[in-house]
Amino acid sequence: MTFSFLHSHACNRPDHTAIKYQGKEWTYRSLIQEITRVMNDMADKGIGRTDKILLYLPNSIDFVVHYFASTGIGAIPVLADIKYQQEMKHIFAENQLKCIIGNGQSLEHLRQYVDLSDEIIIDVNSRLQPDATGFSPDSPEANALEVPSQDDIALILYTSGSTGYPKGIVNTYRTLNEALSNYLGTLPFTSDDIFVGVTPFFHSYAFGSCFLSCLAIGGTLLLYDTFIPRPILKAIEEEKATVFQGVPFMYHLLIQQLESRTYDLSSLRLCISAGAPIKEMEAAEFYKQTGHVIHQEYGSTETGTMAVNLSPDMKLNIESVGKPLFNVEIRITDEGSGEGQLFVRKKGHAYGYLNDAPFEDDWWPTGDFGKMDREGNIFILGRLKKMINVAGLKVNPQEVEAVLAAHPGVADVMVGGLLHPEFGEIVAAYLIPHPAANVTQEEIMQYCYEKLALYKAPRVVYFVNEITKTSLGKSVQLNNERLISSSIKESELK
Template sequence: MNLVKRLNEITRMHPEKNAYIFQNQPTTYGELGIYINRFAERLNQLGIKKGDHVALLLGNSPQFVISLYGSLKAGATVIPINPMYTQNEIEYILNNGDVKLVIALDKLLPLLEKLNERLPEFTQIIACPTPERELDIGQFPFLKEKTQTFTNMINEGNSKFEGPTLSDDDVAVILYTSGTTGKPKGAMLTHRNIYSNAMDTGLYLQMNHQDKVIATLPMFHVFCLTVALNAPLMTGATVIIVPKFSPSEIFQVVRNYKATVFAGVPTMYSFLLQYEVGKAGDLQSLRLCISGGASMPVALLQDFEKKFNVIISEGYGLSEASPVTCFNPLDRPRKPGSIGTNITNVVNKVVNELGEELPPGEVGELIVRGPNVMKGYYKMPEETSHTLRNGWLYTGDLAKMDEEGYFYIVDRKKDLIIVGGYNVYPREVEEVLYNHPDVVEAAVVGVPDPEFGEAVKAFVVKKNPDLTEGQLVDYCKEKLAKYKIPSLIEFLDELPKNTTGKILRRALKEQLVK
């Protein structure tokens, strides 16, 4: 079984049921099935064959849903990309991912025109209209010949298209996750991986066809992809697509549609709690709130639940595990501060450096096994062999387990910074800083931030005394996504190092505490 087959089953059983609602416009499962088949058949006409790589540069929208499922039905491997990424970041993923076709917002067409000559596999574009502006494709020579419109894709294709046979071990999605080397790694998730995690997560969270799930987390991120899109669709629920998070929008959506499930990162819950107009009864239709992406402060969890009288189930996951491995259970007591227990069919374990399981209460590395664990990293065999060992996925996160099987994250990966639920690896930011001609050395750490959990701080040794913080920030804006840009820069005469000359981030963090 896979996502495509399961969605076909839901479509046959409930053709008149709403699959999603977007900007007050509902689309039924029957209509969605037709759009997906037409889109898949048109991809086939454009030369997309089983195993070809297709990238999505889209925000939360019906176009994302149809493009995802249509591409999978055509047998393609889907690579979701944050449309807010810079040209350099997008170029690396398209090139490393051997992308043949890109489905993108039309406002990104100028960027894709620039990248055309440097990407050998890149041959086709499907342009999706951006509400605030529509570009004239005729002004781009390459795009004029190679671009199709999304509207034509879903209006002209064959609504009875069957598509190729999909195997469980075929790679369905490649999710690029930032690497400690500064280069993103493409986690290859098979059809078995993403289907099993959607079904097991939905089962664990007791999702059903009566649920109305709010999808305001970015769909290109694996948290939303599984928990707020695939899992609901696999159970016949209705997804309420919200393009951009805002407290007022969420309160309005819950009231208007009697939403039952909300998934967000801790920052979102903080904004909802602080929203002055929000009242205790505004979220009364919600039966469950889901939190992930970063650890939620216990005080925030308790204050939110007390005010709105709704349960928050905190969980844990990572791209390499499709992503969910743990959630606080709904049929047993929750434990604030815990990431919960094993979800259905997934096993978590805390081990020492030898891979030996540790007793409850002892801290070690969290490792995971299950049908959700990735096939490996795309074109990175050494990274794959380091992360996947003897059937286990080594997460790099330090954790402990209590006597009742609840897990607790003690620390994130050694240097990982979580900004509003997004992962930022210091090395990636440092490499950008090092490329500035006036920077001698740089080290990046995370610092507490009241709104986003953490913020990026850079310590810099400069060769030009006239170099300012503002100049460095402007430099970073050209090369990094917004959430990766340092919000604080401190200039030092030298950076702390060990006897071998390695920069000690730990010492910088200790200095911040003092």
């Protein structure tokens, strides 16, 4: 899968635009040439088969080219959230990384938390330029494209895990191919589609549903490294984009912008949302402003996309994540109520967790509680194990608790989510200070800002008298006289 579809497009539609980024365009012909050139550069640096490469980049032409170049030489790309801070120490500890690929900003950020003296460093600085010369189906560049074994490791993608640390999810070329086949066998994409690639590709949703899907069908990918509503709406209007894949927080900001100015979004065929449930009022307002239904997509990093709602019915799209994808089965452990835990069985699930046993090809417990109607539509009713969902970004309470517990002024701590009108939830910390410590809430929040990605840091801190532990978890008795909340900047969550 690494190069098969790109090579096919370069042969059959060489002059069709593959990528648009920062005012420049790459055709499929010039994209293959850039990938091949970077493959040769990487090989010259001693990078080769099975070497792990941390691809620490935002959405950009550099991300696209270096991802395919890495797999083209048989190396293994490792993707992680570029907002991670102390979490990177864990990722470096369980991977023997041969190379780090980043830009000036991401590498500077990374050096604050890990030592980069033992790895090959490639600072891209977006120096790639479109160049359509020198490629033909019979050229040495075309013949250099390697076809890997289907069971070779193709990707390690980090996601928030249940153990308190980000978990590395391993995919082989077989599992990526199967997941892509499931998705493209369900969604009505064509090679004439123009995708907006703004949701970060280091998240599994955007990586598979946008990045790989667009290039696999031979579409055009508009790349943006930052989500800012006005430029995105302007780009949809001017570029006649047809597919937008975002998260609910993005739609919330788009609606705010649409209230102040009208944009022509008539070119859009599909607006998709994943990562968190879409709010009814916002789905209705987006439909009122644009005439487009927001279609919910449902999946996880471990399973890939499981279901999508393609119904034109706005109300059904608010309530349901739709029907299982092609080649995907979902059942519910119904104990007579019609509701229960959702289990999925599918080809295209991840191979397993890094340094752990492979996943079994059997029914996978999603951890979600839900029901299914007679038409096969799936309704998610809640989580069995509660993660905190900050604007579509998942935060594991145990991870934040572990960081706070290491603070010398904290005797005990519990972390949970509080409902928020814009972000869905925010992180809240309930802690008992050490009696001898003169710790303040401001100090606690600043400590977390230095140790965690900003969206994971508590935005409210409660000093409490007691944290009562029960067999079902923890409950707290609040001391409301000592409460402080921090302001939330939208830019910190993007």
